[in-house]
Amino acid sequence: MSPLSKTPYWRLSGFYFFYFASVGVFVPFWGLYLQNKGFSAQEIGELTAIFLGTRIIAPNIWSWIADHKNHRMQIVRMTSFAAVLTFSAILIDQSYLTIAIVMLVFSAFWNASLPQFEANTLQHLGEHSAHYSKIRLWGSVGFILVVSLLGVLFETFNTDLMPLALLITLTGIWLTSLTVPESAARHQVIEHIPMTRLLRQPTVIAFFTICFLILFSHGPYYTFYTIYLEQHHYSRTVIGQLWALGVIAEIVVFLLMHKWLPHYGVKAVLVVSVLLSALRWFIIGLWPDNMPLLIIAQLLHAASFGSFHAAAIAWIHEHFTGKNQSQGQALYSAIGFGLGGLTGSLASGYLWDSPGPKTTFLIAGCSALLATWIAIRWLKQRPQHTFN
Numbered sequence: 001m002s003p004l005s006k007t008p009y010w011r012l013s014g015f016y017f018f019y020f021a022s023v024g025v026f027v028p029f030w031g032l033y034l035q036n037k038g039f040s041a042q043e044i045g046e047l048t049a050i051f052l053g054t055r056i057i058a059p060n061i062w063s064w065i066a067d068h069k070n071h072r073m074q075i076v077r078m079t080s081f082a083a084v085l086t087f088s089a090i091l092i093d094q095s096y097l098t099i100a101i102v103m104l105v106f107s108a109f110w111n112a113s114l115p116q117f118e119a120n121t122l123q124h125l126g127e128h129s130a131h132y133s134k135i136r137l138w139g140s141v142g143f144i145l146v147v148s149l150l151g152v153l154f155e156t157f158n159t160d161l162m163p164l165a166l167l168i169t170l171t172g173i174w175l176t177s178l179t180v181p182e183s184a185a186r187h188q189v190i191e192h193i194p195m196t197r198l199l200r201q202p203t204v205i206a207f208f209t210i211c212f213l214i215l216f217s218h219g220p221y222y223t224f225y226t227i228y229l230e231q232h233h234y235s236r237t238v239i240g241q242l243w244a245l246g247v248i249a250e251i252v253v254f255l256l257m258h259k260w261l262p263h264y265g266v267k268a269v270l271v272v273s274v275l276l277s278a279l280r281w282f283i284i285g286l287w288p289d290n291m292p293l294l295i296i297a298q299l300l301h302a303a304s305f306g307s308f309h310a311a312a313i314a315w316i317h318e319h320f321t322g323k324n325q326s327q328g329q330a331l332y333s334a335i336g337f338g339l340g341g342l343t344g345s346l347a348s349g350y351l352w353d354s355p356g357p358k359t360t361f362l363i364a365g366c367s368a369l370l371a372t373w374i375a376i377r378w379l380k381q382r383p384q385h386t387f388n
Helices: 009-036 041-069 072-091 096-156 159-177 202-217 219-231 236-264 266-286 291-299 301-319 322-351 357-378
Strands: none
Touching (some): 009 159, 009 219, 009 236, 041 072, 041 096, 041 219, 041 322, 072 096, 096 236, 202 219, 202 301, 202 322, 219 266, 219 322, 219 357, 236 301, 266 291, 266 301, 291 301, 301 322, 322 357
8 A cells, every 4th residue: 555545645735736836926937027017136136035034934933833732734724815815915006115015924924834734744644754755746746837837828918917826826725725634643753852952963053054055046046047048038938948847857856756765865865966956056157048058957956956855854854853843844944945045035136237147146056065065074864862
């Protein structure tokens, strides 16, 4: 019998489908939408940073509530519904101040749901957590379908439809969250290391430093990649296809991770992932007009996000056990996607016009190289169950 047969597979997968479909609306086209509204590169970087910055605080607050109330799915449902309501305010006014306020409030809710849902999914899987990627891959399918469709749609129509498309996917997140059951408490590990002592372990510090550096390196990609390709005269249809190609490669990796992680180990997968991330940013920065190399760079999304994310989730599941599980997921989101994404987005916004895109992507590559050195030098394979 498959390890997934005892889980609510399609309901869990449905949530990931709509969640990352909304990412497929937001990440590739948000910067383009703002540019078409007349915002500068610096303002685009700032507005994107506001969205990412709430990941520093919001996941940890909601995680603390979840750990005390032990009802993660209630939080997911509530925050998903609040995200729909708050983002709809952007339809009223598109001034800088209004968008900034909407991003601040909306993202505080939207960024709260995924860490709790990740913890819920892993508890449903129990000892079969290596099969997480088989559920998560449906998020990649949602991303591909949306980014491919919108790439063609925005070729004919302008990007004013982008907020409406995001509202549709956000509503899908909320509706699917209503169908997902709370995970059974029996999956929790009884042994519990106090969080303050866990966070002092060198391998834990190294891990979160790596997460920060890798998500920092994604800053110019998530904020300006679509604009960058338009500047090099690629059509929006081609741009959408390149985004989709990266996530197709990610799906292939997700299908294999349940074999790779037990065979090679989490550390080895993380080291290779961050090293290939550096290669990806160097290619994009140095050879934007070379389509074959751009295709290779997009295929490397399988490493810079796919294998890195799957290995990071597995690492957290190993080290943050019992009551720490939800907090571990929240810290990963806060330090990586939050602090790393915020600083990467801000830095790319300030660097984009001068010294320019090439230098910005080269800095991203150097950030990933530093993460590689830290992973090799400091990352440990297994948790240190000590209380010293």
